[in-house]
Every structure is written in structure tokens, then in C-alpha cells.
Amino acid sequence: MEIERKFIPSKSFLEELTTEGRYQCHLYYLSKTGDYEIRLRDDKFKNWWMTIKSKSQDVKSRGLCRSEIEIPVNENTDMVINDFKQNSLGELVYYKQNIFEQGKRFEFRFVPQLDITYFEIEFQSLEECEKFVINPHLIEKEVTNDPNFSMKAIYNKILAKKK
Numbered sequence: 001m002e003i004e005r006k007f008i009p010s011k012s013f014l015e016e017l018t019t020e021g022r023y024q025c026h027l028y029y030l031s032k033t034g035d036y037e038i039r040l041r042d043d044k045f046k047n048w049w050m051t052i053k054s055k056s057q058d059v060k061s062r063g064l065c066r067s068e069i070e071i072p073v074n075e076n077t078d079m080v081i082n083d084f085k086q087n088s089l090g091e092l093v094y095y096k097q098n099i100f101e102q103g104k105r106f107e108f109r110f111v112p113q114l115d116i117t118y119f120e121i122e123f124q125s126l127e128e129c130e131k132f133v134i135n136p137h138l139i140e141k142e143v144t145n146d147p148n149f150s151m152k153a154i155y156n157k158i159l160a161k162k163k
Helices: 011-016 077-087 126-131 151-162
Strands: 002-009 023-029 036-042 048-054 068-072 092-101 104-111 116-122 139-142
Touching (some): 002 011
Antiparallel strands (some): 036 048
């Protein structure tokens, strides 16, 4: 189970960030997958991962809690990646950076094509998630339940701009 909250960082928090540790990622989604999102992405070590995510169980927790399975692509890597790319809608290139604050990993996403920056914080349980209070000086607003801040929505917006 993936449990996460998403935030838009404050301008002052962004100004304090350096680019140290920032890396480029490539992301592909399959087009027709029913109630699941199936995507392929690489990480900073250029390992590839296939991720299967369910839709949230209820509307209120749209971005907070859903099933997620991540599978490393180890065998026949080139063939799997090429097949996936051919059956995807296109490529999204974005940047990630992990920052440690308040005892948690803040996973930043930088999407320059849409001028979007946000970060996610993952939790081990709903109880931990609900108890967590973020420093208000670090954020502009929380966007956990905003469907515009899912990677799939961002991916679709970029593809629409290319048409």
C-alpha cells in the first residue's frame, strides 16, 4: 500500500535548495489499462522499474492511499523497455531530488515543461500520515487530493501540449 501526501513548496524553501543530488528520470505509461496505471520509469542509477498502481479506494483519499506494486526490470531489459515505449503514449522527462526534513524524505518532482514543482512524503501507515504536521514555512499548500498533481495527469498534460 502506498500512503503519501503531496505539497507545493514555498518560494523560500525552493530558493534554499541546491541542484546537488537532482537527477533526470524518464517515464512511460501504457494507454489502456482499466482501473490500474501501469508505468515504466528509470531511477538515478538508470535501473528500470515497472509500477502498477490502483485507483484510490474512495474519492476523499484520491491521492493519499492506493495499492502499488513496483517490479524491477532485470531480465530482457532492452526488449521490455522497447516494447513498453512502443505501446506507450510517449515519454515524460522530469527531475527528482530527495531532501531530508523533519525526519522524513521529501521526494521532489520538477517538471519544467509545465513549470510544476511539488514534493511527496511517503508514510508507513495511515496513523503516521495523519499525525504528521508539516512545517508551514516549507509549503505553499497541500495538493494530496488534487488530481492535477498525479504523475499520470502531468504526463497527459505534457502529451496534450505536444499535439
